[in-house]
Amino acid sequence: MNSEIARLFWSFSPFIIMLFIIGLYCIFVTFNLIRVLVGVEVLMKAATLLVIVAGAATGHIALAQVIVVTLIVIEVVVITIAAGVVIGIWRHNNSLDTRKIRQINDEGISDE
Amino acid sequence: MLLSLLILIPLFSVLVLNLPPLLRRAKVSFYCALCFTLAQIALVFFCVFNPQSIVVNPFGSLLELDLSADSISFVVLLSIGITGFITLLVAKYFICEQQNEHNFVSVLFLALAGLNGIVLTSDIFTLYVFLEIAAAASFVLIVINRKKNALEAAFKYIVLSILATTMMLSSIALFLFIAGNTHFASIRAAFNYSSHDFLLILASGLFICGAFIKAGVVPFHGWLPEAYSESPAPVTVFLAGIVTKTLGIYTLIRIVNSVFGFLPAINNLLLFAGAVTITLGALGALAQNDFKRILAYSSISQIGYIVLALGSGTALGLSAALFHFFNHSIFKALLFVNSAATEAQTKTRNVEAMGGLQAKMPATAFTSVIASLSAAGVPPLAGFWSKLMIVIALVASGHPLYALVAVLASVLTLAYLLSLQRRVFFGTLNADCAQVVEARAGLVFAAVLLALITVGAGVFFPFVLNTFILPIEKIFAG
Numbered sequence: 109m110n111s112e113i114a115r116l117f118w119s120f121s122p123f124i125i126m127l128f129i130i131g132l133y134c135i136f137v138t139f140n141l142i143r144v145l146v147g148v149e150v151l152m153k154a155a156t157l158l159v160i161v162a163g164a165a166t167g168h169i170a171l172a173q174v175i176v177v178t179l180i181v182i183e184v185v186v187i188t189i190a191a192g193v194v195i196g197i198w199r200h201n202n203s204l205d206t207r208k209i210r211q212i213n214d215e216g217i218s219d220e
Numbered sequence: 221m222l223l224s225l226l227i228l229i230p231l232f233s234v235l236v237l238n239l240p241p242l243l244r245r246a247k248v249s250f251y252c253a254l255c256f257t258l259a260q261i262a263l264v265f266f267c268v269f270n271p272q273s274i275v276v277n278p279f280g281s282l283l284e285l286d287l288s289a290d291s292i293s294f295v296v297l298l299s300i301g302i303t304g305f306i307t308l309l310v311a312k313y314f315i316c317e318q319q320n321e322h323n324f325v326s327v328l329f330l331a332l333a334g335l336n337g338i339v340l341t342s343d344i345f346t347l348y349v350f351l352e353i354a355a356a357a358s359f360v361l362i363v364i365n366r367k368k369n370a371l372e373a374a375f376k377y378i379v380l381s382i383l384a385t386t387m388m389l390s391s392i393a394l395f396l397f398i399a400g401n402t403h404f405a406s407i408r409a410a411f412n413y414s415s416h417d418f419l420l421i422l423a424s425g426l427f428i429c430g431a432f433i434k435a436g437v438v439p440f441h442g443w444l445p446e447a448y449s450e451s452p453a454p455v456t457v458f459l460a461g462i463v464t465k466t467l468g469i470y471t472l473i474r475i476v477n478s479v480f481g482f483l484p485a486i487n488n489l490l491l492f493a494g495a496v497t498i499t500l501g502a503l504g505a506l507a508q509n510d511f512k513r514i515l516a517y518s519s520i521s522q523i524g525y526i527v528l529a530l531g532s533g534t535a536l537g538l539s540a541a542l543f544h545f546f547n548h549s550i551f552k553a554l555l556f557v558n559s560a561a562t563e564a565q566t567k568t569r570n571v572e573a574m575g576g577l578q579a580k581m582p583a584t585a586f587t588s589v590i591a592s593l594s595a596a597g598v599p600p601l602a603g604f605w606s607k608l609m610i611v612i613a614l615v616a617s618g619h620p621l622y623a624l625v626a627v628l629a630s631v632l633t634l635a636y637l638l639s640l641q642r643r644v645f646f647g648t649l650n651a652d653c654a655q656v657v658e659a660r661a662g663l664v665f666a667a668v669l670l671a672l673i674t675v676g677a678g679v680f681f682p683f684v685l686n687t688f689i690l691p692i693e694k695i696f697a698g
Contacts, residue, residue: 117397135383141375148382155389162397172396175345179389182352189359190378193371200368209372 117165124161127154141194141204145187152183222275223267223289223340226260226297230333234326246321253325254308256332260301264294268687286343286403291691292477295542296339296470298688299549302673303461304332306553309666310560311454315364324364328458331357335466344392344479345402348385351467355381355434358463362451373450377443384433384440387426394423404478411481424480428472428489435468437527438497441520445504448516449569453560456512460519461553465545469526473541477697482533494528495625497521502632506639511559511569514640515552518595521633522548528626529610532617535696539689540609546688547602547677551591554670558588561659561667562644566652571640576649580656585645587667592641594674596634602677602684 127150134147156179163172194204201209233256237249267274267289274289289297307328315324334354341347359381362374396402398419399410414420429440436444444464448456480486501521508514526548529541561584562577563569578585594603607630614623658664677684 135379144379148379148386151383151386152389155386155393158390158393159396162393166397166400168396168400171401175396175402178345178349182349185356186352186359186378186382189356190375190382193359193363193375193378196363196366196371197368197375200371 113165117161120157120161124154124158127151127157139206141197141206145190145194148190149183149187152179156180156183223263224287226263226336227333227340229256230329230336234329234333237322237326237329246319246325249322249325250308250312253328254305256329257301257304257308260332260336261298261305264298264301268294286346287340288342289340290695291688292470292473292542292695293339295546295688295692296466297336299546300332300335300339300462300466302670303458303549303553304328306461306557306666306670307454307458309662310457310557312662313564313660314453314560320364324361324454327357327360327364331361331458331463335462338466338470342404342478343402344395344404344407344475347471347474348388348392351388351434351471352385354463354467355385358455358459361455361458362447364455365452367450367452369450370452373443373446377447380433380440380443384430387430387433391423391426391430394419394426398423407479408481411479424486427475428486431468431472431475432493433468434464435472435523435527436464436520437468437493437523438500438520441497441501444520445508445513445516448519449510449512453556453563457553457556457560460515460556461549464519465523465526465549469523469541469545472527473530473538473545476530477538477695481697484533487531487533490527490531491619491622492531494524494526494531495622497524497527498625498629499524499632502629502636505636506632509571511562511571511574511640511644512556513569514571514636515555515559518555518633518636519548519552521629522552522595524629525607525610525626528622529613531622532610532613532619534613534617535693536609536616537613538696539692540606540613542692543609543684543689544603544606547594547606547674550670550673550677551594551603554587554591554667554674555595557663557667557670558584558591561663564663565656565659571643573652574644574650575647575653576645577653577656578645579649580653581645581658583664584659584667585641587671588645589641590671590674592634592637594678596637597630598634600678600681602674602681605678605681605685 131147131151131154134150135144138144156176159172159175163169198204203209233252311324315321331354334350334357337350338347341350359374359378363370392402395407398414398416399407433440448460476486498521501517501524505514505517508517526541526544529537529544566574594601597604597607611623611626
């Protein structure tokens with residue numbers, strides 16, 4: 109492992125770390141379920157970029173390509189299921205705001 | 221025998237069962253799934269007794285996956301087969317609509333393919349792919365009845381699960397960078413020669429964190445009680461019995477044994493996380509009133525035992541972890557079958573609203589006592605032997621303090637499970653439960669079957685030890 113490869117890898121790392129922080133910030137700050145999914149997508153993108161950089165830096169581009177294509181498919185499946193769940197929550201609550209949903213739940217318990 | 225069929229058959233079944241002529245034939249798909257789980261159990265026994273006949277992947281050029289099977293895989297494959305079978309028996313009574321039953325079986329097939337793939341693979345990225353297949357299928361299973369609380373529990377589970385897989389994925393990318401390959405053996409080799417110490421520690425830490433979230437180890441256990449208690453009864457049996465354990469614990473065991481090796485730092489982390497999980501899980505269970513939530517917290521606590529056993533870093537600890545893995549999936553499935561039976565008969569999960577059900581539901585009461593005693597580690601039931609092995613492994617590896625935690629927490633286990641028994645099955649009959657009758661025959665059959673396995677594995681412990689558990693020590697890679 110020579111220093112050239114390591115330098116290429118480290119030069120990309122600030123962007124990857126930034127994407128991770130944006131994604132996590134988005135998940136933890138928002139109260140909207142769809143925005144949580146957007147944050148999750150940004151996180152996945154950070155991980156995908158990391159795979160690409162790792163593949164390019166070490167010269168295993170073919171392997172990295174295979175992995176990234178598979179990842180995109182998996183991501184679509186998981187996000188589709190998550191979006192389906194969000195639609196289900198919307199149909200029950202008519203709201204995507206987690207504060208409002210929690211409020212409805214609490215009231216539901218006190219009614220019983 | 222052809223072990224790769226365990227992945228291919230479920231995948232093709234999903235395709236074939238959804239072709240137009242068979243579509244909406246819930247009965248056909250149900251019996252297909254039942255036969256498949258039985259065949260899987262038979263196949264595992266065949267492979268254990270005829271190890272020379274194992275051909276893992278005969279379709280090498282058609283299916284380019286790195287598959288391999290060893291004694292660890294057989295124990296987990298057996299647990300998957302048994303739990304899948306029980307899940308189907310329970311599903312017969314809880315997933316009522318025909319179309320829904322068909323969908324349930326299709327998604328269950330996908331989950332089984334994913335789980336078997338996780339167990340058989342020897343490539344870290346393939347492991348990740350199967351992990352996502354199993355996880356995605358389990359998300360759908362939780363919300364299969366479209367209940368409001370289940371949807372919210374599932375959303376929490378999905379977000380945390382994606383966080384976990386992002387961590388695992390980042391660590392896989394780092395391993396790709398360090399080792400230039402994603403095969404277990406090449407990553408293991410990279411641990412010896414690589415100069416990227418910082419990246420190796422980062423990658424290992426991220427992967428273990430991801431596995432902890434998937435397994436529900438404290439402090440990442442927030443999603444687990446809700447997901448377990450809000451999903452439909454058969455799905456709870458499946459999730460608690462095998463899904464979270466394969467996704468989290470099996471992955472952890474496999475990666476620590478085949479890739480990281482039992483480094484002192486990893487052992488200490490596992491020991492500490494295990495001890496905290498056991499204690500907090502048991503204390504959490506003491507505070508609950510909901511039948512399924514008590515069992516969910518008990519699951520967290522028992523998962524702590526498996527992590528603790530793994531942390532001892534010895535061959536005995538590894539085999540104890542796997543034996544407890546098997547025992548836990550049996551007795552926890554049994555307890556969740558019992559909770560399904562009482563929920564179906566009394567229409568409530570609140571244990572305060574039950575009481576004295578023993579007279580009305582003798583079989584359910586009796587089997588749940590067996591499961592509780594096995595969970596608490598009372599001889600001669602199977603749970604006693606695995607806990608004994610865990611304690612011996614901890615003492616032998618020089619961690620008497622952690623062994624003490626394991627023994628004391630076992631008393632806590634007995635406390636919350638006996639309190640559960642007393643509130644649900646013993647005492648005077650609650651006036652609301654006067655009309656209750658014994659659960660449906662299929663549920664009683666499932667419960668009795670699991671109770672027989674628990675008692676059998678305890679009484680015939682030498683046989684179980686020699687055929688399934690001791691071979692694991694040979695593949696220990698200290």
